Amino acid sequence: MNATDHVSVSAADLRARLARLDRDAYDLETCERYASIVEEILELKRERRAVILAHNYQRPEIFEVADFTGDSLELARRAREVEDAEVIVFCGVHFMAETAKVLNPERTVLLPDMKAGCSLADSVTAEALAERKQELKAIYPDLRVVSYVNTTADVKALSDACCTSANAVKVVDAIDSENILFVPDRNLANYVQSKTRKRIISWDGNCYVHHQINPEEIMRVRDSLPGIQVLAHPECRRDVLALADAVLSTSAMVQYAKRSDADKFLIVTECGLSDRLLMEVPDKRFFKTCKLCRFMKMITLEGTLDSLRNLRHQITLDDSVREGAKRALERMLELSA
């Protein structure tokens, strides 16, 4: 894959793909406007030697200009494979763009909207973590800190290892301690605790999108669509996970849905993933819990064009933070290999 192999797209093509998701939102007029922006973005990508990475929860029209679509870590890793790219535009939230910068320090990393934050990443600061770590070390001298990738770079830098929702149990089991401070998602910490014999001390954070999903919503869909497969993300509450056929990261949900013999699925995570599935797996049916992340949706096609045109907003990190975060990310890769 290189940064220049996208071709242009017509308004009719766009409408054929996107109106399947929402006929009203993607009318011909909107698709004509989007087609012209897509054209400009593709041209600028060639000029700037840029790649666009889009998280699974992005707006569907963003997928049209993306070189890679996936979860945050997958995207940061894929960016390293694009040898001729000088610029990375990250269509996702701030901590993800930071991770891309940690792993690609020599490249310019852009986030189209600096307000695209994350309730989960914001629930732990480096100062609060340093304080809690010190308190707990006095009680558990072997304490290790495992931080979810949904954290800022300075929190990662204070951690012994990072983890994703896909490898959290493996990282916890492999790390050299019986006592783990797991930050910042309490729901993911509960899920990990249910799979390990180690002591998990959880931080009190949550993703506001996943935390609001309740078991009644799942039961309503199960009752009205017998045989539906329920795929839930581990950032959901324990009582929701108890109703799932499989608990999976977003990228694992895509693989599962493609391989499964089932033809209908309830996707219990942010709505954008169901949109991606509807576009990529047109012969199966996907139902969603209709929860939108307001931070993810701050990224627009117009904002992405502006970002590429004016090279803004650039992600910068102190060397010590970048090196510390890189060490925690690399430790994760070692422990989960």
Ligand code: SF4
């Ligand atoms: S879905 Fe949740 S974890 Fe993901 S960016 Fe939005 S608030 Fe953060």
